[in-house]
Amino acid sequence: MKLLVTLLTGGSLLLSGCLMSREARVESDYSYAGQFRHYRTYEFISGDGINSDSSRLGEAVRDAIRTRMKIQGYRPTRRRPDLLVNFRLFEGDMRFRGYSQDDFTKWVQNGDTEDEDTPKDARKGYQPVRLLLSEGTLLVTLIDNRTNRAVWNGYASGVSVPSGPQGEIVLRRSVRSIFDQYHVFTAGYLQGNNTAEEGN
DSSP states (O other), X not given: OHHHHHXXXXXXXXHHHHHHHHHOOEEEEEOTTOXXXXXXXEEEOOOSGGGGOOSHHXXXXXXXXXXXXHHTTXXXXXXXXXXXXXXXXXXXXXXXXXXXXXXXXXXXXXXXXXXXXXXXXXXXXXXXXXXXXXXXXXXXXXXXXXXXXXXXXXXXXXXXXXXXXXXXHHHHXXXXXXXXXXXXXXXXXXXXXXXXXXXX
């Protein structure tokens, strides 16, 4: 009887895990004007909500983002950072406008970019897609500090944050999943040539 209960419990946990992972959505979209190969430094935007949250949950998100930015060769700086990092946690379901775009990694690898000099017939154009993000969403936005425009959004839905240490774990995993969509290493970083100075 104990074996049957274990099998039923294990089977139901496996089934609920499959259902949860099927409903969760982790995606990103990007600006065609982003200068992704030129960004090397970043700073967090301070503001309202979880961004200014000095609690363990807010710090868990910032720490997870710092870790991923460091792994990818980005350095924190307060003096003229290339990127500003913003994040926000939305509770419940939300409607969100994303974009149907070519693969981000290929876009960056090809060195593609658009600016005001790009002829209109050569521009990609944005194809909006309406999304329903359910059960809580963590949104991370990277903003070009020079132009003050968002260049990349990464978002994970299905982010229900329980209280206590488990909430920190959920947020750290969500950040990791979001940054798995951002495959950009700073120029020269993989060859050990990253010259951005820390703490400027």
